[in-house]
Amino acid sequence: MATLDPGIGEKFSRRTKRAINHDGTFNVRRRGGPHRHDSYQWLIQMQWWPFIGVVVAFFTVLNVAFAGAYLVLGLDDLPGVAAPRGWWQDFLSALFFSIQTFTSVGYGHVYPGSNGSGFISSVEALVGVLTFALATGLLYGRFSRPTARIHFSHTAIISRRPDGTPCLQFRIANQRNNTLINLQARVLLKTIDPGTNNQTYAFLPLERSEVSFFPLSWTIVHDITPESPLHARTAEDYARLDVEILIQLKGYDDTFAQEVHARNSYTHDEIEWHRRFIRAYEVDDDGIAVLDLDQLHLTESLG
Amino acid sequence: MATLDPGIGEKFSRRTKRAINHDGTFNVRRRGGPHRHDSYQWLIQMQWWPFIGVVVAFFTVLNVAFAGAYLVLGLDDLPGVAAPRGWWQDFLSALFFSIQTFTSVGYGHVYPGSNGSGFISSVEALVGVLTFALATGLLYGRFSRPTARIHFSHTAIISRRPDGTPCLQFRIANQRNNTLINLQARVLLKTIDPGTNNQTYAFLPLERSEVSFFPLSWTIVHDITPESPLHARTAEDYARLDVEILIQLKGYDDTFAQEVHARNSYTHDEIEWHRRFIRAYEVDDDGIAVLDLDQLHLTESLG
Amino acid sequence: MATLDPGIGEKFSRRTKRAINHDGTFNVRRRGGPHRHDSYQWLIQMQWWPFIGVVVAFFTVLNVAFAGAYLVLGLDDLPGVAAPRGWWQDFLSALFFSIQTFTSVGYGHVYPGSNGSGFISSVEALVGVLTFALATGLLYGRFSRPTARIHFSHTAIISRRPDGTPCLQFRIANQRNNTLINLQARVLLKTIDPGTNNQTYAFLPLERSEVSFFPLSWTIVHDITPESPLHARTAEDYARLDVEILIQLKGYDDTFAQEVHARNSYTHDEIEWHRRFIRAYEVDDDGIAVLDLDQLHLTESLG
Amino acid sequence: MATLDPGIGEKFSRRTKRAINHDGTFNVRRRGGPHRHDSYQWLIQMQWWPFIGVVVAFFTVLNVAFAGAYLVLGLDDLPGVAAPRGWWQDFLSALFFSIQTFTSVGYGHVYPGSNGSGFISSVEALVGVLTFALATGLLYGRFSRPTARIHFSHTAIISRRPDGTPCLQFRIANQRNNTLINLQARVLLKTIDPGTNNQTYAFLPLERSEVSFFPLSWTIVHDITPESPLHARTAEDYARLDVEILIQLKGYDDTFAQEVHARNSYTHDEIEWHRRFIRAYEVDDDGIAVLDLDQLHLTESLG
CATH class of the missing domain: 1.10.287.70 (Helix Hairpins)
Structure with a gap:
């Protein structure tokens, strides 16, 4: 009975914009009722x-x-x-x-x-x-006010594992010096039926859905196995189905002792095919890892 | 041994008022003791x-x-x-x-x-x-002070699934622009024995008891299957047993980074029979979903 | 290997005072080190x-x-x-x-x-x-500063179930008008070996260890079944073994949106035998339950 | 696929310094990007x-x-x-x-x-x-700002159980008078491959990974059973593999009603072999346990 709708809605009279904006807000407005302007x-x-x-x-x-x-x-x-x-x-x-x-x-x-x-x-x-x-x-x-400033790579990529398995990846880093720990990720696929405009959702299982520490970058990976709802889909399919990758992050800000959350999404035109990420950190002479936030977005062709 | 009493009490000398008021408070007073006026x-x-x-x-x-x-x-x-x-x-x-x-x-x-x-x-x-x-x-x-302003439909309804299964439904929306996430619902049935005034409680399993996001309205549904304590009960039974549907909501306010709770209840005279909810949102020309809080209460006959 | 020591210690050079005082503090002092006076x-x-x-x-x-x-x-x-x-x-x-x-x-x-x-x-x-x-x-x-003001009955009692099973009981109520929800209780038995002064601990399973709401009083009950570490123990045994019942409570203060905790203990001389609690609330003419905090302590002989 | 990397990274171009400093920070710097100086x-x-x-x-x-x-x-x-x-x-x-x-x-x-x-x-x-x-x-x-001031023993030790099993131990105490409860520990082993500089991680199961109360000291113990990744390793192995014991602690500060965290690590040269801890508390004439924070570090030869 229950579907995987994460609470965004399944039936709409028309095609909607992306569900989640890059700043984590939803494309929803309220009107009427005892709505309070806070x-x-x-x-x-x-x-x-x-x-x-x-x-x-x-x-x-x-x-x-x-x-x-x-x-x-x-x-x-x-x-x-x-x-x-x-x-x-x-x-x-x-x-x-x-x-x-x-x-x-x-x-x-x-x-x-x-x-x-x-x-x-x-x-x-x-x-x-x-x-x-x-x-x-x-x-x-x-x-x-606690705010996680998670920096997301500009694009998600479709890459390939050493064993040949294709995978969906994106990369995140902490913009702030705050210590984020126990960071958890949940990723959903939203597609829109081109005929009925109905929206359907599916969880995308992750290679690793939690890290204890988050001092560097974290590459979040979904393997496109035969069980994946993305299996055998082409870039054209992505566009036709209006694919949107919905991301929910949750962690604990150890500097301010508060739970923090972040949301983002990648639409089909924000996904690069046949790429891999270039490592975004190196070790300096003192043995200290240096993370370059500008390089978080760097990808190269799989060649 | 342990019953499903959620902590409201089972044995009373007389018939009590509703357990939970619409503002989430309980019909209880304290006296005596080291009670502190805060x-x-x-x-x-x-x-x-x-x-x-x-x-x-x-x-x-x-x-x-x-x-x-x-x-x-x-x-x-x-x-x-x-x-x-x-x-x-x-x-x-x-x-x-x-x-x-x-x-x-x-x-x-x-x-x-x-x-x-x-x-x-x-x-x-x-x-x-x-x-x-x-x-x-x-x-x-x-x-x-974090306060969830959950707007509840004025009435709960007894509706019917496409496959003919009757169901109990009510509908909620967020009055505020705060972002509520990971919203969980728990629903209990309270009945009072007309003879002894004893109160009994039963969990009502939900079609879906949690949503990740809550930008629009959420219709909470209990299917009245043969296993349900509401199975084959009529409106007269509801009145005789002083039926009260107790609702507990819990979520996370992502704007203020705090857990928030809400409570409400529907008494038997706040339940409409043979109705269904009319959709409370539409999509505007920009592809943005517009939720009308006034329409949250709108129901129509099942016809 | 791991014992049930809740972190209070097992081996002491001498007999110690009660582990937990009535105000929830421990009978421990710190000295030396980088101890900070906050x-x-x-x-x-x-x-x-x-x-x-x-x-x-x-x-x-x-x-x-x-x-x-x-x-x-x-x-x-x-x-x-x-x-x-x-x-x-x-x-x-x-x-x-x-x-x-x-x-x-x-x-x-x-x-x-x-x-x-x-x-x-x-x-x-x-x-x-x-x-x-x-x-x-x-x-x-x-x-x-969030503080739960849980009022505990002055004594715990050894009572008897309708079916004859003996049981350990104590009773709590919320002194404040704050709304406490999802209250959980955990109860441990501490005994001291009269010979070695070693302390041992055992969990006492509860009839019900959690209530969703807490507007009235809550009687917490451990049935002294043959599996209970209290089985067949007399008041003399309790004194000889320096019995102390350790209580840990955890709940959510819905008024201030914060988790709250409380601790307490009953020593063997704070346990009454062969008693039962008298109900501490009644229903007034308006159907409102009135809780009398003074009556929380009232017990009567099992007769 | 997923390894045990707690989020610190596996592949580095060079050998890195210790992952976690004694004050709980990481040896990582950020540069570039929209990094915010907060x-x-x-x-x-x-x-x-x-x-x-x-x-x-x-x-x-x-x-x-x-x-x-x-x-x-x-x-x-x-x-x-x-x-x-x-x-x-x-x-x-x-x-x-x-x-x-x-x-x-x-x-x-x-x-x-x-x-x-x-x-x-x-x-x-x-x-x-x-x-x-x-x-x-x-x-x-x-x-x-909630800060747990957990005092760690200066060194970890390799000790021996009464049954002869070797074990890794370290000891902690609360520097503050704050009441810490429900303290949880998680311990990981980090080793660096001397050839590739790749870092690998392994969980070290603990004799007890949680205590309800924390008024005294807590000795955290990992038994070096044949299943342990430390099994049969010598002090020379530790140095060659650049062993670092990573520690993550999580608890609840009942005085300020907030979750608190602490991190620390012991590198191979901060581990003493063939030692045991001397008890750091005694009972005074009033039956009160007195914890000496200076003695937290005291060890003696196994003899």
Whole structure:
């Protein structure tokens, strides 16, 4: 009854794009329902420059708003501000006072001299410290989010064993200095029936599906034996069936003591035929293995 | 000897409510003993608006208390405060000074001019910074608490396989954009003996109890074969036996690198008979699958 | 070859105390070697009142030290301080200025008016903000440390099954409102040879060693069948062999998404003979089960 | 097909150094590719004194830069600064104002009196609070990073069982007061073919590969039975084959509720022949076992 569908779906009204993108995401969108826009997740996962932009924008908008409130109240309530010199200068004076309150610098050459400005500045001081509490949490959350940076070879290859058995291979390495251990790989084949658009899945057994340590590169190998669903398939078959090799990796990041996962896929046009990988590391004079991440992608013809 | 009781209890003096609520909690209360009221847990789990209310209330109460202390000491100890103008104005002056100290803004137009006010403001400054340290931790704790937001279909259904086998089904989807992987389901049947009020439990084997990926919806299916404890039961039997379908889900949130769990149950009056689910996703022009969370609940008659 | 020693040791020069204390710790001390005194762990695990005492003491010592530095420099370097009025008043003035700097309140009625005081106050301001950064981390660490608060019945009991089989029982409940799931128990018997002081261990198989849910109490039962190492042993045997029942619990805290563990033991004088537990929960008018933690310990004679 | 290579590599152009260093790292370097220098990881893993140095340096560089900006603007924009008295004094005045702004102390005896200085000080105040938010996260990250401090005996030994079977042993203990439970060990033999430099690996089965508790020392034992790859090997063989004993430990830190790992290795010149370990703990007058970490390394001749 149960098929090998890994949860991606079997019946679709039309042909779909690749199931898994190179960054590990799925080609799926959600709509309707009680779907939540998770602002925390959004702020944690975005790139650094946009994140800094959001922080600066948030800081600016809040302070401009408070500056506006002080202006509405009148600058007479803020003793120490120079005599009115036009709206732009008044706005800047209010803005600087606001920022000094928000960041709790509070030089005091300008200060709240009325109940109204005392109340607004009290609220602003509270909002300010809570905002920085929030920023602290976000910065820590961004830094401590465990992410495996597994580097995949650009292409998978169809190679050949010394005994003549053809095999599917791809190669991975750890981009980071983090120590990854107990790394496990699972590989599935996705094909699409050209007639019905139905998707079918099959596990591709691996020569070795786990390594204890992962300091160098790891070449993951599926032997195309007569039992393999890839047996006797040509490059044309791969294209016709819209072959996609789905990869799921799981390991333990010993530096941050957390389980980490990675996903990727190779579509039929990302598979090179009749190639083999060139070794990506060498031993230097000190007996230390040096891994060259650029060479991870290097293949040569089987000749 | 050992029964299938999942830890909810078998013998009760009276008939109990549903075992598991829709939010995953149990209908159990604790009393007596060294039971601890965990304020951290309470502050972490409460909704956002009440939480902000608690923060504002805490901030207000502490500052009113410190303002009271300054008033008791006398405003003469706070140079810079305008001459006494009645208790309300004096209170506000003390309160604003307190808040400026608590948030460490410290403009300085009012300052502690005696040993008494120097001591109180020192204590307040320490309490203030520690309070915001606490708020920082709480805000981070609230944000980073991993919670699976699994959306369950409003009802379970009794449907029929192409080969005529009846089956129990319900459907789930991920409300969030978080990537959930390796999702596992376990389903139990709870029945209550109408005579003795004793509760009995039975596992309901599933067509598929695990999916590797969970980008779309997942329909969880129990086939009502002759071996099933639901075999040949009618809707009337379900009501008489107070049938409750208990669901336990477990998965891995790849976005936050944490195991997540969800629970739910369907009682006999939340089961629709002779229905099937309508597919909840379609493929758009870009080949991207679009999941409509509102359609997760849609069923139609088997006809 | 391998024995059942769970890692506590078999051969000792003398008779040892109980292996596991009621708080889950072991009766072992370390000395010598590169043993590290982990101040973080110490600050995280200590009770709240001592912790607050440490924080206040640390704050006081640092500020007294900085106050001393300002005094050595001379209060002339701190314009705004009232004219010298004796060492105690001078010390207080320096201390208040120090605290206003340390907490970054900085009213400014006293300020650093020389390079010397400017330098010291700059260092103090940096030390101050870093200290509060540290305090923030410690407070969060204290709150978020996952701890299972499993309440154990004060005694284990030797009871009897309806079919006459004797059995060893004890009872546990969750003190907290946290949701514990997938709770597993493992129970070992430790005996000490009265002649050699050698310790031997044996697993005690359980009627049920895991529960999926844990909202109520759980009675853990070992049947004393002829295969049990407790078979035909009397209370006198228990005392002679220094019997200790070692308990290891493991579960998943669904509220904080973390694995939690608990340990405990019952020594021979904490075992009651010929008793049974009285049910510790009842169902109220709303159909809600109410667990009374005080009744967890209640036993009655088998009669 | 699959060999026992734990992921360290089999074919090398030259002879390599030991695979695993005593601190658990591998003798591997990365170059090229999208390799990321992870500053967070670097700041989290470095020693405390260098870390404090980085913090102070960062703080100093930023404040010197802001002081420079104020100087460029001219000290007339900072009312309250004493009249110009040479570049060094002016620089110090600007630096102290900068630090008072950066740490949000803001005494206010010096304050931004122009739009230019108002803008720069606003930016500095924001940078300051965000920097301390960052420092908070780093300090917490440093403290809460789970690290098992397993103390290994300096040498492994070749000993002999009472029945005459030779065995390989080494001994470990927990340096910390953390409670480690469910500790698992895995031991591999690495040999290098003197001719081809090829590396081969073999598992060494252990007398006991897991302990539930780990309060004392644990002696890990591999019996050199005829099936063992070490059978009938001499110390000369060990040297010729460049024997390295690779050790992987995994446990659960019950104090911080996190899985922890440790690695180590013994090379052929770190193995002592014909020795046995001297017991490293004794029982004191209170019946408490006292473990002496210094004695962990003590061995004596088999005699």
